[in-house]
Structures are given as structure tokens and as C-alpha cells.
Amino acid sequence: MIKRTPYRSFLSYIDLSREYYAAHGYSKPYAWISNQNVPFTKLEKPLTECRVALLTTADLEKPPGESKQERHLSRKTYAHPVDEAPEHFYTQDLQWDQESTHTDDNDSFMPLNRLMECAENGRIGSASPRFYGVMTDYSQGKTSKRSAPEILELCKEDGVDALILPAL
Amino acid sequence: MIPTVVVGSARDIVEECGVARFLFTDFPLGNPFGKPWDKEMQRSIMDMALALLQYAWQGRTTIQTPFKWSEDEKWRKIFMHISDNQLKEYKKLGDARRAEQAKVKII
Numbered sequence: 616m617i618k619r620t621p622y623r624s625f626l627s628y629i630d631l632s633r634e635y636y637a638a639h640g641y642s643k644p645y646a647w648i649s650n651q652n653v654p655f656t657k658l659e660k661p662l663t664e665c666r667v668a669l670l671t672t673a674d675l676e677k678p679p680g681e682s683k684q685e686r687h688l689s690r691k692t693y694a695h696p697v698d699e700a701p702e703h704f705y706t707q708d709l710q711w712d713q714e715s716t717h718t719d720d721n722d723s724f725m726p727l728n729r730l731m732e733c734a735e736n737g738r739i740g741s742a743s744p745r746f747y748g749v750m751t752d753y754s755q756g757k758t759s760k761r762s763a764p765e766i767l768e769l770c771k772e773d774g775v776d777a778l779i780l781p782a783l
Numbered sequence: 784m785i786p787t788v789v790v791g792s793a794r795d796i797v798e799e800c801g802v803a804r805f806l807f808t809d810f811p812l813g814n815p816f817g818k819p820w821d822k823e824m825q826r827s828i829m830d831m832a833l834a835l836l837q838y839a840w841q842g843r844t845t846i847q848t849p850f851k852w853s854e855d856e857k858w859r860k861i862f863m864h865i866s867d868n869q870l871k872e873y874k875k876l877g878d879a880r881r882a883e884q885a886k887v888k889i890i
Contacts, residue, residue, distance in 0.1 A: 625809050628793045631863040638865050639877030653801035655842035656784040662837050684880075684887045712811035715858035720819035729816065730828040738833060770785055777836050781815045783790030 632710075648755045658777060665776035666731070668743035670766060671725045672751045672783055673704035673718075683708045690750035692762050694769040697746055700727055709751060711783050724783050743773045787834050791815040794845075801843055805875045811858045815849070824850060862864045 633644045658665065675695060680686035686708055704725055706718040720730050727746060733743040747769055749762045770778060788804040789797055792812050797805050808815060808828065817824035828848055837848055852858060865873065 625794050625807075626859055626862065627795045627798065628812075629795050635863045635873075636877075638870055638873040639880070641877060647796060648800050650801040653803060654784065655803045655839075655841035656786045657840070658786045658836055662833055667833070667836075676812060682883055682887075684884055688887065706813075711813035712862050713813070714861055715811040715852075716798050716813045718813055722822070722825050723814040723816050723819040726816045726825055726829055729822075729825050732822060732826070733829060733833065738830070767785065767829060775785060777786045777788075779790075779832055780787055780789045781837075782789055782793065782797070783813060783815065 645753070660776065662739050662777075663737060666739045666741045666743055666774055667730060667739045667777045667779065668746060668770060668773065668775040669725060669727060669730060670747045670749060670778055670780045671704065672709060672749060673706045673725060674708075674748065675701050675704065677705045677707075687750070692750070692765040692769070693748045694745040694773070695748065697727055697731070697742065697744055700725075700746070706783060709783050718783075724781055726781065730779070740776075743770075743775050745769070745773055747778075786836055788839075790828065790835050792830050798843070798845065803842045803844070804839045805843075805845045806832050806835055806848065807845055808850055810850070810852050811862060818852075 616730055629647055636645065655780040670721065674690065675693070678689045700721070703719065704721055706724070711718070718724055725746070727742075730739075730742045733739045747766050749758075749766055752758050786803065788806060790806045790808075791797055792808055792810045792815055794807050794809075797807075805856045806828065808817070810818075819827045831846060833850060835844065
């Protein structure tokens with residue numbers, strides 16, 4: 616049976632978060648970035664010759680600080696060896712659906728094992744020996760002018776040809 | 784510049800921002816690479832992400848995976864839902880948070 620609804624079927628997180636924060640007494644809604652021009656870089660060689668890497672917004676461990684706000688201030692971009700990946704990434708301070716699901720399985724949001732399999736079975740040339748982390752930031756300037764160039768530098772150090780960004 | 788693909792579930796935010804490539808799975812936020820412990824689903828999403836890296840030829844290319852979270856899809860009604868009796872509680876939480884933020888700024 617076809618179900619009809621007056622709304623689009625997928626959730627609008629822009630609408631939901633605006634209403635949620637308004638309920639918390641924040642009068643000025645967050646203004647999401649809306650880029651007119653979207654940069655696009657073509658993959659220049661076959662995947663079988665590419666080194667592929669992963670970038671996450673999750674932390675390796677709970678950052679120092681008593682409150683979420685304090686912990687947020689101590690977060691920074693990082694590169695970390697894949698073979699020393701944490702058993703569990705720290706995700707509790709991030710905004711995801713903690714009621715309906717969980718992040719106990721790293722590969723459901725940071726698929727290092729799945730990427731490694733692709734390197735082993737020849738789907739890609741290799742997986743980067745390091746993965747990268749970036750903090751979620753309300754400041755769009757910090758994200759584009761500071762964090763993104765830092766991540767690009769780390770990728771270049773490791774000879775990365777393509778980057779996968781799983782967004783929690 | 785390095786080719787990128789975003790894999791996630793907040794479709795409106797990602798598309799509003801605009802990215803080179805986006806692999807969308809209509810799941811609760813938290814598991815953009817498939818259900819926890821479901822290796823086959825995760826492999827399939829990885830395969831689609833790699834295909835998107837390889838075959839997309841222009842920016843703002845979105846592909847949707849075919850996966851469904853659950854039969855009842857109850858999660859859609861729960862997430863960030865605000866009931867009347869939660870309003871007061873949220874206002875209190877917001878006030879406490881603003882006070883804490885002010886404290887952090889002073890430090």
C-alpha cells in the first residue's frame with residue numbers, strides 16, 4: 616500500500632534543531648552554511664591504485680574537561696595510526712540519536728575494518744596507515760579556514776588520494 | 784585538492800551546505816555506515832561510497848542507499864521531539880547551559 620504524507624519522508628534536521636534550540640530558550644536560530652559553489656575534485660586514477668582514508672568527528676577518548684563545553688574547547692584535529700585505533704571511539708558529546716541506536720560498533724560510523732577489507736581484496740590500492748579526526752564546530756570559519764586545511768595537510772603527508780567522511 | 788565523499792543521514796544539512804559527493808542512508812543519526820554489527824550492510828555502503836568516488840563527474844551528486852532502519856520506523860517520531868511537558872524542562876536546561884557557557888568564557 617502506498618502511504619501518503621504531507622511532509623518529505625526524511626527528517627529535516629535543520630527544522631528539528633531550530634525548534635529544539637528555540638525550546639531551550641535560544642532566540643537566534645543557527646544559520647546553516649549554504650554554498651553557492653561546491654568544489655569538486657575528480658578521482659584522477661583508478662581506485663585500485665588509490666590510497667583511501669577516513670575522517671571522523673568522533674574522539675579517540677573522552678577529552679579533558681568536566682562539562683561538554685569544556686571538553687569541546689580541548690578538541691583539535693588529529694591523525695592517528697589505524698593499527699592503534701581505540702576499541703571504542705568517544706561519541707557521547709556529539710549530536711546523534713542516542714535513543715534509537717548506539718555507537719558500540721565502530722564500523723557503523725568509522726569503518727576502518729571495512730576499508731581495510733577493500734585494501735585486502737584489491738578494491739582499492741591501499742588504506743591510509745592513519746585516519747583523521749576533526750571537531751564539529753559551530754564556527755563555519757574555523758571549519759573551512761582552519762580544520763579543513765589541517766586535514767588536507769595530514770592527508771598529503773600520508774599520500775592520500777581520496778577521503779571518505781562518515782558524518783555521525 | 785583531494786576527492787571526497789560524505790556518507791551520512793542528515794540529508795537536508797549536507798545538501799544545504801553542498802558537497803562534492805554524498806551517500807545518503809535514511810537512518811537515525813549515529814550509524815552512517817550501516818547498522819551496528821551488520822557487516823554485509825556496511826560492506827555494501829563502503830562499496831557504494833567507493834563507486835561514488837570513482838564515477839561522480841560533478842559536485843552535489845547524491846546517491847541514496849536502499850536500506851530501511853526498521854519496520855515501524857518509530858525513530859523518526861522520537862528524535863528531538865518536544866512534548867508540552869518537556870518545554871519547561873528544556874528551558875531550564877538551556878538556562879543552565881548558558882550559565883555554564885558564560886563561566887567557560889570568563890575562564
